[in-house]
Amino acid sequence: xxxELSRRAFLRSxxxxxxGTAIGAFGFGGIEAAxxxxxxxxxxxxxxxTRNTCPYCSVACGIITYSKGDLRKxxxxxxxxxxxxxxxxxxxxxxxxxxxxxxxxxxxxxxxKYPMIRKPGSDKFxxxxxxxxxxxxxxxxKDDRDQNFVAKNNDGVTVNRWTTTGFLAASATTNETAFVxxxxxxxxxxxxxxxxxxx
Amino acid sequence: xxxxxxPPVAPTPASYGDKDLLRRSASGPQHPDRQLTPVAKxxxxxxxxxxxxxxxxxxxxxxxxxxxxxxxxxxxxxxxxTPASWTLMRFTEWVNPETDNLExxxxxxxxxxxxxxxxxxxxxxxxxxxxxxxxxxxxxxxHCIGCGYCVKGCPFNIPRISKVDHKAYKCSxxxxxxxxxxxxxxxxxxxxxxxxxxxxxxxxxHADKRIADLKSRxxxxxxxxxxxxxGGTHVMYVLHHNDKPSLYAGLPDNPRIxxxxxxxxxxTKYAGLALIGLTAAAGFVHHLVAGPNKVTEHDEEEAARFxxxxxxxxRVA
Numbered sequence: 407x408x409x410e411l412s413r414r415a416f417l418r419s420x421x422x423x424x425x426g427t428a429i430g431a432f433g434f435g436g437i438e439a440a441x442x443x444x445x446x447x448x449x450x451x452x453x454x455x456t457r458n459t460c461p462y463c464s465v466a467c468g469i470i471t472y473s474k475g476d477l478r479k480x481x482x483x484x485x486x487x488x489x490x491x492x493x494x495x496x497x498x499x500x501x502x503x504x505x506x507x508x509x510x511x512x513x514x515x516x517x518x519k520y521p522m523i524r525k526p527g528s529d530k531f532x533x534x535x536x537x538x539x540x541x542x543x544x545x546x547x548k549d550d551r552d553q554n555f556v557a558k559n560n561d562g563v564t565v566n567r568w569t570t571t572g573f574l575a576a577s578a579t580t581n582e583t584a585f586v587x588x589x590x591x592x593x594x595x596x597x598x599x600x601x602x603x604x605x
Numbered sequence: 606x607x608x609x610x611x612p613p614v615a616p617t618p619a620s621y622g623d624k625d626l627l628r629r630s631a632s633g634p635q636h637p638d639r640q641l642t643p644v645a646k647x648x649x650x651x652x653x654x655x656x657x658x659x660x661x662x663x664x665x666x667x668x669x670x671x672x673x674x675x676x677x678x679x680x681x682x683x684x685x686x687t688p689a690s691w692t693l694m695r696f697t698e699w700v701n702p703e704t705d706n707l708e709x710x711x712x713x714x715x716x717x718x719x720x721x722x723x724x725x726x727x728x729x730x731x732x733x734x735x736x737x738x739x740x741x742x743x744x745x746x747x748h749c750i751g752c753g754y755c756v757k758g759c760p761f762n763i764p765r766i767s768k769v770d771h772k773a774y775k776c777s778x779x780x781x782x783x784x785x786x787x788x789x790x791x792x793x794x795x796x797x798x799x800x801x802x803x804x805x806x807x808x809x810x811h812a813d814k815r816i817a818d819l820k821s822r823x824x825x826x827x828x829x830x831x832x833x834x835x836g837g838t839h840v841m842y843v844l845h846h847n848d849k850p851s852l853y854a855g856l857p858d859n860p861r862i863x864x865x866x867x868x869x870x871x872x873t874k875y876a877g878l879a880l881i882g883l884t885a886a887a888g889f890v891h892h893l894v895a896g897p898n899k900v901t902e903h904d905e906e907e908a909a910r911f912x913x914x915x916x917x918x919x920r921v922a
Binding site for chain 2: 421424425445446447448449450451452453454455470472487488489490491492493497499500501502503504505506507509510
């Protein structure tokens with residue numbers, strides 16, 4: 407851009423700039439007073455609250471999930487925030503570091519949402535129904551138990567061991583569920599076993 | 606003191622706002638109509654188990670995410686405060702020479718919300734740092750110019766400049782939650798209630814009880830860290846060794862705003878403004894007395910001759 411600018415005009419505008427800046431610096435700068443509020447808007451306003459239980463361990467902390475959109479009104483709900491429920495007797499609003507980060511657990515791309523199977527020779531998991539999955543698991547367990555169950559040891563003492571299958575049970579259970587799981591698995595003679603009841 | 610209500614979802618007007626500013630960076634004195642009850646967060650270092658629930662809750666509430674880092678064999682994760690991690694557990698292993706016991710000192714680091722905030726005093730951007738009459742010191746990134754003066758001004762080395770948008774970030778004491786009657790996300794999550802939130806008065810009383818308890822357990826130097834060098838803070842610690850705060854990952858023993866910041870933003874600033882004012886006044890007086898510089902007829906003749914290529918002294922232009 408070419409602009410005709412005389413020495414005088416340049417000095418005049420530069421002087422005006424300095425004067426304006428100086429006036430601002432002296433504290434007459436009320437011009438930008440109409441600034442937006444510095445406090446961020448509270449992000450849970452108009453969210454839908456849902457009570458739930460933290461899925462990590464059998465302490466079973468109470469949580470509240472906050473979502474945008476209400477499923478009960480037929481809307482699509484998007485999970486926005488999760489925090490501890492102060493009305494819950496177990497945790498009274500507090501959470502552990504994992505619980506406090508539950509939002510990313512719920513939204514994790516690698517989260518397992520339904521039963522999957524990787525068939526022999528395949529290189530990928532495929533989705534199957536719960537019925538298919540449970541039937542297959544029960545069949546394989548039964549076959550293995552029938553084949554490898556040890557009723558008596560070499561000394562003839564009754565031991566009722568089943569050591570060829572292991573059972574890793576959920577942690578997202580209450581103590582009662584964990585108790586029942588323990589009894590079922592142990593009564594089948596299974597030794598290789600871990601679940602929340604151990605904690 | 607313990608937070609007893611869940612966050613509201615009904616529209617709730619913020620209980621304070623721009624009318625409650627005690628200080629606003631680079632903006633001259635503020636005139637708040639009312640004084641809000643000062644609030645404070647109390648961190649009881651002796652109750653902290655270092656679980657980092659506060660770090661998780663902070664990231665979640667403030668929609669921040671930290672990149673997956675590298676383990677260098679220490680417990681700090683991430684290694685330092687970052688533009689996304691506004692709070693960080695700092696771990697110190699210390700052998701107490703009196704008892705020969707190994708003590709694991711865990712301190713939740715983050716903004717202390719000083720009553721006399723060095724960051725705000727150093728900040729040259731109007732409104733980028735504000736202090737409310739309840740004590741919260743907040744950064745407003747819409748006004749931040751990313752100069753980094755707040756980092757130099759902070760006695761606790763807290764603000765961090767983002768490499769993405771070149772703006773400064775630090776803990777806001779969850780000013781949005783406090784405005785609707787909630788405590789900060791970290792205080793709510795804390796499973797041992799080592800972090801509690803309430804009015805500053807309540808927090809001091811709570812601290813007294815904790816200190817009495819610690820003293821009865823043999824920590825004779827237990828005390829409240831509310832450093833007077835920065836006018837007191839709105840984030841306070843209960844320390845078992847309050848005589849040696851620097852044990853706790855370099856917590857300053859006597860934090861003060863850097864004298865450089867004080868000088869630059871204090872005397873130097875007013876001297877500079879006075880100089881500008883005097884220069885302007887001198888120019889104006891000169892204008893009145895001597896008047897504008899006029900072009901005489903002689904100058905015009907000289908100029909015309911010069912333009913033709915012959916200066917009066919015979920030089921060729």
